[in-house]
Amino acid sequence: MTDHGLIPSELQELSRRAAAAKDVSYSPYSNFRVGCALLCEDGSWVIGANIENASYPVTICAERTALVKAVTEGKKRFKAIGVSTDISPPASPCGMCRQFIREFADNSVPIFMYGRKEGECIVKTLGELLPMSFGPEDLHPDRGARK
Amino acid sequence: MTDHGLIPSELQELSRRAAAAKDVSYSPYSNFRVGCALLCEDGSWVIGANIENASYPVTICAERTALVKAVTEGKKRFKAIGVSTDISPPASPCGMCRQFIREFADNSVPIFMYGRKEGECIVKTLGELLPMSFGPEDLHPDRGARK
Amino acid sequence: MTDHGLIPSELQELSRRAAAAKDVSYSPYSNFRVGCALLCEDGSWVIGANIENASYPVTICAERTALVKAVTEGKKRFKAIGVSTDISPPASPCGMCRQFIREFADNSVPIFMYGRKEGECIVKTLGELLPMSFGPEDLHPDRGARK
Amino acid sequence: MTDHGLIPSELQELSRRAAAAKDVSYSPYSNFRVGCALLCEDGSWVIGANIENASYPVTICAERTALVKAVTEGKKRFKAIGVSTDISPPASPCGMCRQFIREFADNSVPIFMYGRKEGECIVKTLGELLPMSFGPEDLHPDRGARK
Ligand SMILES: [Zn+2]
């Protein structure tokens, strides 16, 4: 099944919150709004949106915005990540965000991508989007097993 | 005066909240904890801490964490920014963070830097820390006056 | 076959140059040296190494160093990318680098990862390392077909 | 004097090379070309330009492109940095680049900023553009004196 263990109300909320988060995007340079919603392991929700900068490399994407909010609120484990954009088919997280997510998620965490059209959704796990990833175990091989 | 318009209770809170924010830092690679507190124009508070990544360039500093939280909560104007570290004299925001702050702050916004020692504090305005900055007006000279 | 169209002398050079590039790494913070070699479509070679910064997020990885060198020398098409580290099994490019490579490479471009041990090598294509990637076509759906 | 120790032919070359470097810019998203030229301590020259990415935060600015090229060629000390843009007055390096430069330059290194108009130039030292900077000594206070 493609629900990755989420119940119907959670699936609905993930989609709704990710889409709504686009409203707080600050993207005057790309005009490309992205919203993100996190369903934390404790059942709580955190949202984020992309915050751009006149110096493009200083921009922070929606996924990373949501994650730093969650982590600084003590939430480091997630049941699902939702990402919403205004295009079709839906956009996927950029490589930088996949790397950021990697630090706090197992390969099995599902990433739901929502597009412009009603009901449009693609789901992939982190492991599918960032196979053979670089992680903490690579930097310090002595500290833990590699994924 | 060096209080930049903050009243004593605000000065005290800024220091206390920036220091406390260090507790939510995720910095297993540098072991360098940074906490940040924002006093928003509406009188509310937002905090942040540095969130590192096994891929160092994917790290997000405390100041940027606090700012994306604030901006996605609809707060884009700030009375003061506090940054706390465990060294003495206090560390200043890195250039990337100064650039990020620049997008949402006037040159007059004060940045309070707190160090390891009790009561240790240095204050500089954004304009002092990032003189002759690159900003939105440079990218689109037709859209507004340059600072 | 796993040679991805490279002839034996090219395979040998890719490995040798990627490993040698580690010698120009500037990595006083992680002590994790990474070397990268690019075999450009015109048969020329470009190398890079990771250049770190006291502010970790300002660091530039070996792969991106090699690529900006190549691109500013007019080389935007590549036959192969080699990445060398001092660990075993070999490390893979971080997500941020996979994203950077994506801008200048087709999904079929092979990325050879070399590790600490003699002859140790893993090969994956960009498409395998960054499936369903975010790219130029997502930002401007009107400008071209999506990969 | 404002020449910062450069002789007339060096000043002329710095301006010419920074402007010419704009031609190798890859900036399809901002359409904001930036060129950079470095006069290395050994008298050699290195140029760079901004290389953008569909994921804006993955972009690398002209100054950082030039610096990683230089550093991986063994050049870590600089007599002058030139930055050229197509606007007037000239743009300055973003905060992220000031931070990157900081790792390899003393506060006294001059940064020449060239604009759209013939002969237009503003010069500031790194110390003027990034006062009270965060650097290696902050991360490891035991390793050296702070600037
Ligand atoms: Zn992203």
Ligand SMILES: [Zn+2]
């Ligand atoms: Zn910073």
Ligand SMILES: [Zn+2]
């Ligand atoms: Zn990387």
Ligand SMILES: [Zn+2]
């Ligand atoms: Zn820059």
